[in-house]
Amino acid sequence: MKKKRPILIGKTSAGKTTLCQCVNHEALKYHKTQSIQLVNDQMIDTPGEYLERRSFWDALLVTAADADVIMLVQDATEDTSMFPPGYAGQFPKPVVGVITKRDTATDKQIEDARKYLEIAGTKNIFPVSSMTGEGVADLVGYLDIL
Ligand SMILES: Nc1nc2c(ncn2[C@@H]2O[C@H](COP(=O)(O)OP(=O)(O)OP(=O)(O)O)[C@@H](O)[C@H]2O)c(=O)[nH]1
Ligand SMILES: [Mg+2]
Numbered sequence: 001m002k003k004k005r006p007i008l009i010g011k012t013s014a015g016k017t018t019l020c021q022c023v024n025h026e027a028l029k030y031h032k033t034q035s036i037q038l039v040n041d042q043m044i045d046t047p048g049e050y051l052e053r054r055s056f057w058d059a060l061l062v063t064a065a066d067a068d069v070i071m072l073v074q075d076a077t078e079d080t081s082m083f084p085p086g087y088a089g090q091f092p093k094p095v096v097g098v099i100t101k102r103d104t105a106t107d108k109q110i111e112d113a114r115k116y117l118e119i120a121g122t123k124n125i126f127p128v129s130s131m132t133g134e135g136v137a138d139l140v141g142y143l144d145i146l
Helices: 016-023 056-066 106-119 135-146
Strands: 006-009 037-039 043-045 070-077 095-100 125-126
Touching: 006 016, 006 056, 016 043, 016 095, 016 135, 037 135, 070 106, 095 106, 106 125, 125 135
Parallel strands: 006 043, 006 070, 070 095, 095 125
Antiparallel strands: 037 043
């Protein structure tokens, strides 16, 4: 079976690109995402600005049409969220919540991030660290059974 194609949506610096590198077993190397990128012919990486600026929301929706699953990416170390309540509901596809940077976050921060993602309308939520790899296998395994 062909691998599911996710699109990663989340604010600037949330850890989307680093997660793509981790999933693809690439060296973790910081580079700012400037435009929508198809990574390894499989994952759609987006710039944080596409979530942060409302004028880009339609572009995200159109691009999400090419994906099989939507990943809403929330940085556990951020004390705010850019996802409006019910944001997940606009995508006619499975939506998965991803909490990044669990290696540096407190339990309380991870719980807060989980709440933000629940308010955004995601039910299945995976805390991960691209630095240590924690949780990443669970996330990738879940995509396979969707
Ligand atoms: N400690 C820790 N840092 C991380 C993790 N994932 C990403 N980072 C760091 O967070 C910063 C931003 O990561 P990116 O992956 O570039 O963020 P992004 O969501 O792609 O950001 P944009 O491309 O601007 O939308 C980098 O300095 C990463 O090294 C993680 O799991 N743990
Ligand atoms: Mg990026």
